[in-house]
Amino acid sequence: MALINVKTKEVQIKIVYYGPGRGGKTTNLEYINEKYRDQIKTEMVSLKTQDDRTLFFDFLPFDVGQIKGFDITIQLYTVPGQVKYNATRRLVLRGVDGIVFVADVQKEQRKKNIDSLNQLYENLETYNLDLFNMPVVMQYNKIDLKRSDIPILSSKTMQKDLNSLLQAPAFEASALKGGNVIPTLKKSISMTLASIQDQLF
């Protein structure tokens, strides 16, 4: 739940990038960190293993200006994608306001995308949150692989697998090169802000 401080006139919003391992969640944050360096007051925090896999989370806070006299800070988190880290994944979701689900378009990742989304639903339930009532943005990442020999799933298939019930806004993306990373983020911020608007006044 967003933290609204009526004394300091600050609002802190938590958006979590969720999805299967090696899907590009950290890469999204790294691109945002590079692109918006002047709006980001601190270094990006990454808790990772020796082989560069996310162990706990990445954390990137940045300011997006004022709304109704309140300074808005967006705090972006990623979760560790590897299956074995579900306990820590669940911890990062505490107090979440918005979700970006980063799915991997590679054909061989199809089941992992679906399993991860199902687990997100279950993990949110532990905090009495309903995925269907949350601001969610879908990102189908690694779309640039269509120029290689690696078999990928069409967006139609991705939509059918992951988004037929949720009906969330979806973006094809290439996080490594920054393609659609910022539109995904902007959509998530605007949806999340709209969802907490009522709490501001």
Next chain:
Amino acid sequence: MFNENQLNAIDTVINDNLIEAGLDNVIFMDMAGNAIAKHDNGKNRLDSIALAALAAGNFAAVDAMAKLVGESEFSLLFHKGEKLSIHFSKVDDETLLISMFNKEISLGLVRLKVAETIKQINTILASD
């Protein structure tokens, strides 16, 4: 959400009990990693936003470990450094108090002052 009177009262309690006692930094924060009140003695610069996020993760991980071994919680969470140490304390189910202090101050004094502060913050939170 805390009202302005509560936030003012919490600021006063932290300042009077902890900063006046010589602690370097104190952060009152929620379990999601958001800093609600930040206080320092003006002598050092701290990235309190990142620290709050990491502290929430740390506390949550230790709490989950306690549950795994059959404890309801580990009551003392404390990291000792050469010059600076960090003490974590749960205020209620939703909030934490993080206190940073230098080697001039004993852990015993910090624990005493923190316990008193938490009691007072809980009274403030109950007086909605």
